[in-house]
Amino acid sequence: MAAQNPHLPRAEVLVDTDALRHNIALLSGLAAASGAQTMAVVKADGYGHGALHVARTALESGASWVGVCHLEEALALRAGGITAPIFSWLHVPDEDFTEAVSAGIDLSVSSLAALDAVIVAVNRTGKTARIHLKIDTGLSRNGCAPQDWPELVMAAEAAQRTGWVKVIGVWSHLACADEPGHPSIDAQAKRLTEAHALAVDAGLRPIRHIANSAAVLSRPDLHFELVRTGIAMYGLNPMPPGFGGDELRPAMTFRARVALVKRITAGEGVSYGLSWTAPHETTIALVPAGYADGVPRALSGRMEVLLGGKRRPVVGRVCMDQVMVDCGDDVVREGDEVVLFGPGTRGEPTATEWADTLGTIHYEIVTGMTRPRVVRTVVPVGGA
DSSP states (O other), rough: OOOOTSSSSSSEEEEEEHHHHHHHHHHHHHHHHTEEEEEEEEEHHHHHHHHHHHHHHHHHTTTTEEEEESHHHHHHHHHTTTOOOEEEEETTTOOHHHHHHHHEEEEEEHHHHHHHHHHHHHHHHOOOOEEEEEEESSSOOSBBOGGGHHHHHHHHHHHHHHHHHEEEEEEEEOOOOOOOOOOOHHHHHHHHHHHHHHHHHHOOEEEOOOOOOHHHOOGGGOOTTEEOOOGGGGGGGSSSSSOOOOOOOOOEEEEEEOOEEEEEEEOOOGGGGGGGEEESSEEEEESSSSSOOOOOOGGGOEEEEETEEEEEEEESSOOOSOOOEEEHHHHHHOTTTEEOOOOSSSSSSOHHHHHHHHOHHHHHHHHTTTTTTTTEEEEHHHHH
């Protein structure tokens, strides 16, 4: 049987640039209405969508900052031509900030030791470092403990007077912003406000930022001077139904193509362990994408794909390199497109559906799609 769609890769992630633009314009518009700027968070390779591409698109669509987790991510963006402010916030104790300071990367500081490490880099480069002081407001991850905050603020103010640093911001991160009405949200906001006031009293003039995607959608009072948009920028809604984000458009589609079609008789088992047996004669389509390509093995017997305009069940266990689809008596051809998940506009499964089935969050699904064997294609071709 002649292969259809010979131009399609074996397995491919499509990144919809128009959807990214739509989402970023929506989110940055909400922030702007509150008088805030927008930071586009592109950590973890742009949540699996491609950090450099997403950063460029975001800066063209309303964002004015870019945020990442690690220094390597920040420096890669600078090397890729991103000249906007880039904020990096999670560092190891022996981090060498020299290259980051030289490149003008904004750095999070949560302790005196981290401040000292930044000052070492300043002395090496002769450049003033841009820093954001992080206060732990109740998430109990990174951030300065409240009892240590006055000492950190005073040390940062002294370093600023010396010309070693410029304190750009005071910031924190919300624990339960995706749970509307959770009392921790207001409690964390109050702690941030108090920490910021102490910094101002010490003579600093930092901006504030605490709002993540969920708070951008639901808490305009917490937008302050800067918001950080993450998952919502990629079209995945962090909020429960009825609390905003309905206009977001998922930007990622995961697809493959049929590698082999065969008829099997009633009673034949399929895949490892023969956990599924054909109840009657049927057509099986082999799809060459498995758990090494981002299809969780835990979806075995629990997932469908879009093939030939219809949702069809994946039968048997998900393998490292392939899954098998029961097509009944329908005609399918080798090379036919198979959509494993997408925005849902054609009736295909979504990343949220996968996450709900697995008992996880859609963040984990899309960030897991940075795979060496899966081609990433930006659409429309020639997008930002």
